[in-house]
Amino acid sequence: MKRGLFEPYDFNGVKVKNRFMRSAVWMNMADRSGHFTEALYGIYEALARGGVGVVNVEVTGIVREEQCLPGQTTLCSDEFLPDFERLAGIMHQYGCKTFVQLGYGGTRTDYRVGERVILAPSDIPEISTGTKGTPMTVSDIHYLTESYAKAAGRVKKAGFDGVQLHCAHNYMMNQFLSPYYNNRTDAYGGSTENRMRFLAEVYQAIREEVGDSYPVSIKMTASDFMSGGIFVSGTGEVVELDDLSMTGLTFEESLKICKKLEELGFHSIELSGNCHSAARKLVGRVLDGYEIKEHGYFSEYARVLADEVHIPVITVGGLDSLAYIEELYEKTNIAMFSFARPFLCEPDFLEKWRQGISSTTTCVHCAMCRKDKEVNYCTAFREKPAVAGR
Numbered sequence: 001m002k003r004g005l006f007e008p009y010d011f012n013g014v015k016v017k018n019r020f021m022r023s024a025v026w027m028n029m030a031d032r033s034g035h036f037t038e039a040l041y042g043i044y045e046a047l048a049r050g051g052v053g054v055v056n057v058e059v060t061g062i063v064r065e066e067q068c069l070p071g072q073t074t075l076c077s078d079e080f081l082p083d084f085e086r087l088a089g090i091m092h093q094y095g096c097k098t099f100v101q102l103g104y105g106g107t108r109t110d111y112r113v114g115e116r117v118i119l120a121p122s123d124i125p126e127i128s129t130g131t132k133g134t135p136m137t138v139s140d141i142h143y144l145t146e147s148y149a150k151a152a153g154r155v156k157k158a159g160f161d162g163v164q165l166h167c168a169h170n171y172m173m174n175q176f177l178s179p180y181y182n183n184r185t186d187a188y189g190g191s192t193e194n195r196m197r198f199l200a201e202v203y204q205a206i207r208e209e210v211g212d213s214y215p216v217s218i219k220m221t222a223s224d225f226m227s228g229g230i231f232v233s234g235t236g237e238v239v240e241l242d243d244l245s246m247t248g249l250t251f252e253e254s255l256k257i258c259k260k261l262e263e264l265g266f267h268s269i270e271l272s273g274n275c276h277s278a279a280r281k282l283v284g285r286v287l288d289g290y291e292i293k294e295h296g297y298f299s300e301y302a303r304v305l306a307d308e309v310h311i312p313v314i315t316v317g318g319l320d321s322l323a324y325i326e327e328l329y330e331k332t333n334i335a336m337f338s339f340a341r342p343f344l345c346e347p348d349f350l351e352k353w354r355q356g357i358s359s360t361t362t363c364v365h366c367a368m369c370r371k372d373k374e375v376n377y378c379t380a381f382r383e384k385p386a387v388a389g390r
Protein backbone atom coordinates (compact mmCIF):
# COMPACT_ATOMS: atom_id res chain seq x y z
CA MET A 1 0.00 0.00 0.00
CA LYS A 2 1.50 3.35 -1.04
CA ARG A 3 1.62 6.20 1.46
CA GLY A 4 -0.83 9.00 0.77
CA LEU A 5 -0.27 11.84 -1.64
CA PHE A 6 -0.03 14.28 1.24
CA GLU A 7 2.45 12.22 3.24
CA PRO A 8 6.25 12.64 3.24
CA TYR A 9 8.06 11.12 0.32
CA ASP A 10 11.70 10.28 -0.33
CA PHE A 11 12.11 11.97 -3.71
CA ASN A 12 15.23 10.07 -4.73
CA GLY A 13 17.12 11.24 -1.66
CA VAL A 14 15.34 14.58 -1.23
CA LYS A 15 12.87 14.40 1.67
CA VAL A 16 9.70 16.16 0.58
CA LYS A 17 6.49 16.73 2.48
CA ASN A 18 4.11 15.50 -0.19
CA ARG A 19 3.86 14.32 -3.81
CA PHE A 20 3.10 17.72 -5.29
CA MET A 21 5.34 20.02 -7.29
CA ARG A 22 5.18 23.50 -8.78
CA SER A 23 6.48 23.40 -12.33
CA ALA A 24 8.81 26.19 -13.44
CA VAL A 25 6.90 29.38 -14.32
CA TRP A 26 8.58 32.43 -15.74
CA MET A 27 6.88 35.32 -13.95
CA ASN A 28 8.26 38.34 -15.86
CA MET A 29 8.97 39.95 -12.50
CA ALA A 30 12.75 40.29 -12.33
CA ASP A 31 14.05 43.82 -12.81
CA ARG A 32 15.74 44.91 -16.03
CA SER A 33 19.14 43.57 -14.98
CA GLY A 34 17.71 40.20 -13.89
CA HIS A 35 17.62 40.81 -10.13
CA PHE A 36 14.67 39.67 -8.05
CA THR A 37 12.03 42.27 -7.20
CA GLU A 38 10.25 42.16 -3.84
CA ALA A 39 7.11 41.08 -5.71
CA LEU A 40 8.93 38.05 -7.09
CA TYR A 41 10.09 36.95 -3.64
CA GLY A 42 6.47 37.35 -2.58
CA ILE A 43 5.29 34.94 -5.31
CA TYR A 44 7.68 32.24 -4.11
CA GLU A 45 6.94 32.80 -0.44
CA ALA A 46 3.21 32.36 -1.14
CA LEU A 47 3.95 29.07 -2.91
CA ALA A 48 6.08 27.79 -0.04
CA ARG A 49 3.45 28.85 2.49
CA GLY A 50 0.80 27.07 0.43
CA GLY A 51 2.40 23.72 1.28
CA VAL A 52 3.66 22.34 -2.05
CA GLY A 53 6.46 19.77 -1.62
CA VAL A 54 8.82 20.95 -4.37
CA VAL A 55 9.03 24.24 -6.25
CA ASN A 56 10.97 24.60 -9.47
CA VAL A 57 12.13 28.20 -9.81
CA GLU A 58 11.39 29.72 -13.21
CA VAL A 59 13.65 29.27 -16.22
CA THR A 60 16.81 31.11 -15.25
CA GLY A 61 19.42 32.28 -17.74
CA ILE A 62 22.98 30.98 -17.86
CA VAL A 63 24.77 33.66 -19.93
CA ARG A 64 24.46 37.42 -19.64
CA GLU A 65 23.84 38.02 -23.35
CA GLU A 66 20.91 35.61 -23.59
CA GLN A 67 17.62 36.72 -22.16
CA CYS A 68 14.87 34.94 -24.07
CA LEU A 69 12.03 36.46 -22.05
CA PRO A 70 11.44 39.86 -20.49
CA GLY A 71 11.79 40.09 -16.72
CA GLN A 72 13.74 36.84 -16.63
CA THR A 73 15.97 35.77 -13.73
CA THR A 74 19.58 34.80 -14.35
CA LEU A 75 22.51 33.04 -12.70
CA CYS A 76 25.02 34.09 -15.32
CA SER A 77 27.40 35.47 -12.69
CA ASP A 78 28.07 35.58 -8.94
CA GLU A 79 26.44 39.01 -8.93
CA PHE A 80 23.08 37.20 -8.70
CA LEU A 81 24.02 34.80 -5.89
CA PRO A 82 22.66 36.99 -3.06
CA ASP A 83 19.19 37.06 -4.70
CA PHE A 84 19.10 33.29 -4.92
CA GLU A 85 20.53 32.80 -1.43
CA ARG A 86 17.73 34.93 -0.07
CA LEU A 87 15.17 32.93 -2.04
CA ALA A 88 16.53 29.57 -0.82
CA GLY A 89 16.28 30.87 2.75
CA ILE A 90 12.65 31.92 2.26
CA MET A 91 11.64 28.56 0.78
CA HIS A 92 13.40 26.52 3.45
CA GLN A 93 11.69 28.43 6.27
CA TYR A 94 8.52 26.63 5.13
CA GLY A 95 10.19 23.24 4.54
CA CYS A 96 9.65 23.61 0.79
CA LYS A 97 12.31 21.83 -1.28
CA THR A 98 13.37 24.02 -4.19
CA PHE A 99 15.14 23.36 -7.48
CA VAL A 100 16.20 26.06 -9.94
CA GLN A 101 15.44 25.51 -13.61
CA LEU A 102 18.28 26.56 -15.93
CA GLY A 103 17.73 27.20 -19.59
CA TYR A 104 18.99 28.79 -22.76
CA GLY A 105 15.93 29.78 -24.78
CA GLY A 106 17.33 29.92 -28.29
CA THR A 107 14.91 30.50 -31.15
CA ARG A 108 11.69 29.78 -29.19
CA THR A 109 11.42 33.50 -28.62
CA ASP A 110 10.23 36.68 -30.23
CA TYR A 111 11.81 38.89 -27.57
CA ARG A 112 14.45 41.38 -28.77
CA VAL A 113 15.12 39.27 -31.84
CA GLY A 114 17.57 41.10 -34.09
CA GLU A 115 19.29 42.83 -31.18
CA ARG A 116 21.35 39.86 -30.05
CA VAL A 117 22.97 36.65 -31.25
CA ILE A 118 20.62 33.72 -30.77
CA LEU A 119 22.38 30.37 -30.87
CA ALA A 120 20.69 27.24 -32.19
CA PRO A 121 21.72 23.74 -33.26
CA SER A 122 21.02 24.58 -36.94
CA ASP A 123 19.64 27.46 -39.01
CA ILE A 124 16.06 26.13 -39.07
CA PRO A 125 13.53 28.75 -37.92
CA GLU A 126 11.49 27.82 -34.87
CA ILE A 127 8.16 26.91 -36.35
CA SER A 128 5.90 28.97 -34.04
CA THR A 129 7.98 32.15 -33.69
CA GLY A 130 9.73 32.07 -37.08
CA THR A 131 12.93 33.08 -35.28
CA LYS A 132 16.09 31.82 -36.93
CA GLY A 133 19.27 31.28 -34.93
CA THR A 134 22.98 31.14 -35.63
CA PRO A 135 24.17 27.52 -35.85
CA MET A 136 26.50 26.82 -32.97
CA THR A 137 30.17 26.16 -33.56
CA VAL A 138 31.83 23.54 -31.40
CA SER A 139 33.39 26.35 -29.41
CA ASP A 140 29.87 27.84 -28.82
CA ILE A 141 28.80 24.41 -27.59
CA HIS A 142 31.72 24.29 -25.16
CA TYR A 143 31.00 27.84 -24.01
CA LEU A 144 27.35 27.07 -23.22
CA THR A 145 28.26 23.75 -21.60
CA GLU A 146 30.61 25.54 -19.26
CA SER A 147 28.01 28.26 -18.63
CA TYR A 148 25.40 25.66 -17.62
CA ALA A 149 27.92 24.08 -15.25
CA LYS A 150 28.87 27.38 -13.63
CA ALA A 151 25.22 28.38 -13.22
CA ALA A 152 24.46 24.98 -11.66
CA GLY A 153 27.38 25.49 -9.28
CA ARG A 154 25.75 28.76 -8.22
CA VAL A 155 22.40 26.99 -7.66
CA LYS A 156 24.15 24.63 -5.24
CA LYS A 157 26.17 27.41 -3.60
CA ALA A 158 23.02 29.45 -3.02
CA GLY A 159 21.62 26.55 -0.96
CA PHE A 160 18.97 25.01 -3.22
CA ASP A 161 18.05 21.33 -3.17
CA GLY A 162 18.74 20.68 -6.83
CA VAL A 163 18.92 21.97 -10.35
CA GLN A 164 16.56 21.25 -13.23
CA LEU A 165 17.49 21.51 -16.92
CA HIS A 166 14.86 22.86 -19.31
CA CYS A 167 14.81 20.39 -22.17
CA ALA A 168 11.22 20.86 -23.34
CA HIS A 169 8.97 23.29 -25.21
CA ASN A 170 11.36 23.75 -28.16
CA TYR A 171 13.98 25.47 -26.04
CA MET A 172 17.51 25.10 -27.35
CA MET A 173 18.35 21.91 -25.48
CA ASN A 174 15.14 20.28 -26.74
CA GLN A 175 16.04 21.38 -30.29
CA PHE A 176 19.34 19.53 -30.13
CA LEU A 177 17.37 16.30 -29.54
CA SER A 178 14.95 16.99 -32.38
CA PRO A 179 15.75 15.59 -35.83
CA TYR A 180 13.72 18.48 -37.26
CA TYR A 181 15.67 21.29 -35.59
CA ASN A 182 19.04 19.58 -35.53
CA ASN A 183 20.44 18.82 -38.98
CA ARG A 184 24.09 19.02 -37.96
CA THR A 185 26.50 16.69 -39.66
CA ASP A 186 29.14 16.74 -36.90
CA ALA A 187 29.29 14.73 -33.64
CA TYR A 188 26.24 16.69 -32.31
CA GLY A 189 23.78 15.71 -35.07
CA GLY A 190 22.47 12.61 -36.82
CA SER A 191 22.00 9.56 -34.61
CA THR A 192 20.13 9.70 -31.30
CA GLU A 193 23.45 9.41 -29.50
CA ASN A 194 24.86 12.37 -31.41
CA ARG A 195 21.76 14.53 -30.89
CA MET A 196 21.99 13.73 -27.16
CA ARG A 197 25.68 14.59 -26.97
CA PHE A 198 25.18 18.24 -26.02
CA LEU A 199 22.80 17.31 -23.18
CA ALA A 200 25.13 14.54 -21.99
CA GLU A 201 28.14 16.87 -22.01
CA VAL A 202 26.20 19.54 -20.11
CA TYR A 203 25.22 16.90 -17.56
CA GLN A 204 28.84 15.73 -17.12
CA ALA A 205 30.11 19.31 -16.80
CA ILE A 206 27.45 20.01 -14.16
CA ARG A 207 28.40 16.81 -12.31
CA GLU A 208 32.02 17.91 -12.18
CA GLU A 209 30.90 21.25 -10.79
CA VAL A 210 28.34 20.07 -8.18
CA GLY A 211 29.76 16.67 -7.19
CA ASP A 212 28.39 13.13 -7.35
CA SER A 213 25.26 13.31 -5.26
CA TYR A 214 23.69 16.72 -5.95
CA PRO A 215 20.26 16.28 -7.62
CA VAL A 216 20.21 17.19 -11.31
CA SER A 217 16.73 16.77 -12.76
CA ILE A 218 15.29 17.49 -16.18
CA LYS A 219 12.06 18.78 -17.69
CA MET A 220 11.76 16.70 -20.83
CA THR A 221 9.35 16.78 -23.68
CA ALA A 222 7.36 13.61 -24.38
CA SER A 223 7.24 14.54 -28.05
CA ASP A 224 7.67 17.45 -30.43
CA PHE A 225 4.27 16.37 -31.80
CA MET A 226 5.53 16.74 -35.32
CA SER A 227 5.27 13.53 -37.28
CA GLY A 228 2.85 11.51 -39.38
CA GLY A 229 1.80 14.54 -41.42
CA ILE A 230 0.73 16.81 -38.57
CA PHE A 231 2.36 19.43 -36.44
CA VAL A 232 0.98 20.86 -33.21
CA SER A 233 1.81 24.55 -32.95
CA GLY A 234 2.82 26.36 -29.77
CA THR A 235 -0.76 27.60 -29.50
CA GLY A 236 -2.19 24.08 -29.72
CA GLU A 237 -3.42 24.21 -33.32
CA VAL A 238 -3.08 21.02 -35.30
CA VAL A 239 -1.58 21.89 -38.68
CA GLU A 240 -1.64 19.43 -41.58
CA LEU A 241 1.81 19.24 -43.15
CA ASP A 242 2.42 19.21 -46.91
CA ASP A 243 5.81 17.68 -46.27
CA LEU A 244 5.00 14.29 -44.77
CA SER A 245 8.66 13.59 -44.08
CA MET A 246 8.90 16.36 -41.45
CA THR A 247 9.70 14.60 -38.19
CA GLY A 248 10.45 16.03 -34.78
CA LEU A 249 11.35 14.13 -31.66
CA THR A 250 8.85 11.28 -31.25
CA PHE A 251 7.70 9.73 -28.00
CA GLU A 252 9.37 6.48 -28.99
CA GLU A 253 12.74 8.20 -29.26
CA SER A 254 12.08 10.32 -26.20
CA LEU A 255 11.64 7.11 -24.17
CA LYS A 256 15.01 5.83 -25.36
CA ILE A 257 16.60 9.15 -24.43
CA CYS A 258 15.01 9.07 -20.97
CA LYS A 259 16.51 5.63 -20.33
CA LYS A 260 19.92 7.05 -21.20
CA LEU A 261 19.28 9.99 -18.87
CA GLU A 262 18.69 7.51 -16.07
CA GLU A 263 21.97 5.74 -16.92
CA LEU A 264 23.79 9.07 -16.92
CA GLY A 265 22.58 9.74 -13.38
CA PHE A 266 19.72 12.21 -13.69
CA HIS A 267 17.76 12.47 -10.46
CA SER A 268 14.23 12.66 -11.90
CA ILE A 269 12.27 13.48 -15.06
CA GLU A 270 9.37 15.92 -15.21
CA LEU A 271 7.59 15.00 -18.43
CA SER A 272 5.84 17.73 -20.40
CA GLY A 273 5.05 17.91 -24.11
CA ASN A 274 5.55 20.61 -26.68
CA CYS A 275 2.51 22.86 -26.95
CA HIS A 276 2.46 22.46 -23.13
CA SER A 277 -0.11 24.98 -21.84
CA ALA A 278 -2.06 25.00 -25.12
CA ALA A 279 -2.68 21.23 -25.01
CA ARG A 280 -6.17 21.78 -23.64
CA LYS A 281 -7.26 22.25 -27.27
CA LEU A 282 -6.01 18.73 -28.01
CA VAL A 283 -7.83 16.80 -25.31
CA GLY A 284 -9.13 13.50 -26.70
CA ARG A 285 -6.73 13.44 -29.65
CA VAL A 286 -4.34 10.57 -30.02
CA LEU A 287 -0.88 11.96 -30.76
CA ASP A 288 2.21 9.83 -31.11
CA GLY A 289 0.27 6.78 -29.96
CA TYR A 290 -1.33 8.11 -26.76
CA GLU A 291 -4.34 10.19 -25.87
CA ILE A 292 -4.07 13.74 -24.57
CA LYS A 293 -6.09 13.39 -21.38
CA GLU A 294 -8.59 15.91 -20.09
CA HIS A 295 -7.37 16.00 -16.48
CA GLY A 296 -3.64 15.59 -17.15
CA TYR A 297 -2.66 16.17 -20.77
CA PHE A 298 0.54 14.12 -20.82
CA SER A 299 -0.31 11.66 -18.07
CA GLU A 300 -0.46 8.71 -20.49
CA TYR A 301 3.08 9.42 -21.68
CA ALA A 302 4.26 9.73 -18.06
CA ARG A 303 2.52 6.44 -17.21
CA VAL A 304 4.47 4.67 -19.94
CA LEU A 305 7.78 6.36 -19.05
CA ALA A 306 7.36 5.56 -15.35
CA ASP A 307 7.23 1.84 -16.25
CA GLU A 308 10.47 2.15 -18.22
CA VAL A 309 12.77 4.00 -15.79
CA HIS A 310 13.50 3.67 -12.08
CA ILE A 311 14.05 7.33 -11.26
CA PRO A 312 11.02 9.42 -10.27
CA VAL A 313 8.78 10.52 -13.15
CA ILE A 314 6.61 13.58 -12.66
CA THR A 315 3.64 14.45 -14.85
CA VAL A 316 2.80 18.06 -15.65
CA GLY A 317 0.15 19.73 -17.77
CA GLY A 318 -3.56 20.21 -17.22
CA LEU A 319 -3.83 18.48 -13.84
CA ASP A 320 -6.99 19.83 -12.24
CA SER A 321 -8.66 17.08 -10.24
CA LEU A 322 -7.61 15.32 -7.06
CA ALA A 323 -9.74 12.29 -8.00
CA TYR A 324 -7.83 11.86 -11.27
CA ILE A 325 -4.47 12.30 -9.52
CA GLU A 326 -5.48 9.70 -6.91
CA GLU A 327 -6.34 7.31 -9.72
CA LEU A 328 -2.96 7.90 -11.41
CA TYR A 329 -1.21 7.52 -8.09
CA GLU A 330 -2.90 4.18 -7.38
CA LYS A 331 -2.66 2.69 -10.85
CA THR A 332 0.65 3.95 -12.26
CA ASN A 333 4.27 4.41 -11.20
CA ILE A 334 4.14 8.20 -11.62
CA ALA A 335 5.90 9.59 -8.55
CA MET A 336 4.81 13.21 -8.38
CA PHE A 337 2.23 15.62 -9.78
CA SER A 338 3.22 19.04 -10.99
CA PHE A 339 1.20 22.21 -11.70
CA ALA A 340 1.93 25.62 -13.13
CA ARG A 341 -1.16 27.75 -13.87
CA PRO A 342 -3.28 26.51 -10.94
CA PHE A 343 -0.72 28.04 -8.56
CA LEU A 344 -0.91 31.40 -10.34
CA CYS A 345 -4.63 31.31 -9.82
CA GLU A 346 -4.66 29.98 -6.27
CA PRO A 347 -1.24 29.58 -4.56
CA ASP A 348 -2.84 27.70 -1.64
CA PHE A 349 -5.16 25.30 -3.52
CA LEU A 350 -3.21 22.27 -2.26
CA GLU A 351 -3.88 23.19 1.34
CA LYS A 352 -7.59 23.31 0.45
CA TRP A 353 -7.27 19.87 -1.14
CA ARG A 354 -5.43 18.57 1.92
CA GLN A 355 -8.12 19.85 4.26
CA GLY A 356 -10.90 18.48 2.04
CA ILE A 357 -12.28 21.99 1.35
CA SER A 358 -12.01 21.43 -2.40
CA SER A 359 -10.78 18.75 -4.78
CA THR A 360 -10.47 20.56 -8.11
CA THR A 361 -8.57 23.66 -9.21
CA THR A 362 -10.25 27.01 -9.67
CA CYS A 363 -7.89 27.51 -12.64
CA VAL A 364 -9.63 26.71 -15.90
CA HIS A 365 -6.34 26.52 -17.84
CA CYS A 366 -7.29 29.37 -20.17
CA ALA A 367 -3.58 30.36 -20.40
CA MET A 368 -4.41 34.07 -20.29
CA CYS A 369 -1.86 34.28 -17.45
CA ARG A 370 0.95 34.24 -19.99
CA LYS A 371 1.05 37.93 -20.78
CA ASP A 372 4.47 38.31 -22.48
CA LYS A 373 4.48 42.12 -22.38
CA GLU A 374 3.74 42.58 -18.67
CA VAL A 375 3.91 40.48 -15.51
CA ASN A 376 2.32 37.07 -15.73
CA TYR A 377 -0.71 36.71 -13.51
CA CYS A 378 -4.11 35.07 -13.48
CA THR A 379 -6.33 37.60 -15.23
CA ALA A 380 -9.48 35.58 -14.53
CA PHE A 381 -9.36 35.46 -10.74
CA ARG A 382 -6.63 37.72 -9.38
CA GLU A 383 -5.55 41.34 -9.22
CA LYS A 384 -2.50 42.36 -11.22
CA PRO A 385 0.46 42.38 -8.81
CA ALA A 386 2.37 45.65 -8.47
CA VAL A 387 6.04 45.21 -9.30
CA ALA A 388 8.24 48.07 -8.13
CA GLY A 389 11.47 48.41 -10.10
CA ARG A 390 9.87 47.43 -13.42
Ligand SMILES: Cc1cc2nc3c(=O)[nH]c(=O)nc-3n(C[C@H](O)[C@H](O)[C@H](O)COP(=O)(O)O)c2cc1C
Nearest residue numbers: 023024025026058059277317318339340341370376
Ligand atom coordinates in the same frame (compact mmCIF):
# COMPACT_ATOMS: atom_id res chain seq x y z
C1 LIG B 1 3.08 32.05 -17.64
C2 LIG B 1 3.78 30.74 -17.87
C3 LIG B 1 5.16 30.68 -17.74
C4 LIG B 1 5.82 29.46 -17.93
N1 LIG B 1 7.18 29.40 -17.71
C5 LIG B 1 7.82 28.20 -17.81
C6 LIG B 1 9.20 28.09 -17.47
O1 LIG B 1 9.85 29.03 -17.03
N2 LIG B 1 9.77 26.86 -17.62
C7 LIG B 1 9.06 25.76 -18.04
O2 LIG B 1 9.61 24.68 -18.12
N3 LIG B 1 7.75 25.84 -18.34
C8 LIG B 1 7.12 27.02 -18.21
N4 LIG B 1 5.76 27.09 -18.44
C9 LIG B 1 5.03 25.84 -18.68
C10 LIG B 1 4.53 25.26 -17.35
O3 LIG B 1 5.58 24.97 -16.46
C11 LIG B 1 3.70 23.99 -17.55
O4 LIG B 1 4.51 23.00 -18.17
C12 LIG B 1 2.45 24.23 -18.40
O5 LIG B 1 1.83 25.47 -18.04
C13 LIG B 1 1.41 23.12 -18.19
O6 LIG B 1 1.10 22.96 -16.83
P1 LIG B 1 -0.30 23.56 -16.21
O7 LIG B 1 -1.40 23.00 -17.06
O8 LIG B 1 -0.34 23.03 -14.80
O9 LIG B 1 -0.23 25.03 -16.30
C14 LIG B 1 5.09 28.30 -18.27
C15 LIG B 1 3.69 28.38 -18.43
C16 LIG B 1 3.04 29.58 -18.22
C17 LIG B 1 1.54 29.62 -18.36
